Amino acid sequence: MTEFAAIKTELETRLANLLERAEVIEDDLRHPLDADWEEQAADLADDEALEGVDNVLRDEIHQIRLALLRIENGSYGTCAKCGDEIAPERLKARPIATRCIKCA
């Protein structure tokens, strides 16, 4: 999991910036992803705090939260479609990628 530490930091910084722009008080920032991840996933599905926030902004916030969740639960870096490893270069260029280059 530590192999993604740099990406995680990058995503968290990006998320903080986006939330600041969205002017949303974010519980996840005060309580980082330490709860059961399935519970977190349920929370993510229903982002009431982000109601009314610009769609593009909200979508990116959602993508980043999911990426952070995948880092936490160990599925980060694995293609959601074929299960192959996503190339590190691809993750570097697009940290929120959920699919490998072939499935993208």
Ligand SMILES: [Zn+2]
């Ligand atoms: Zn794939």
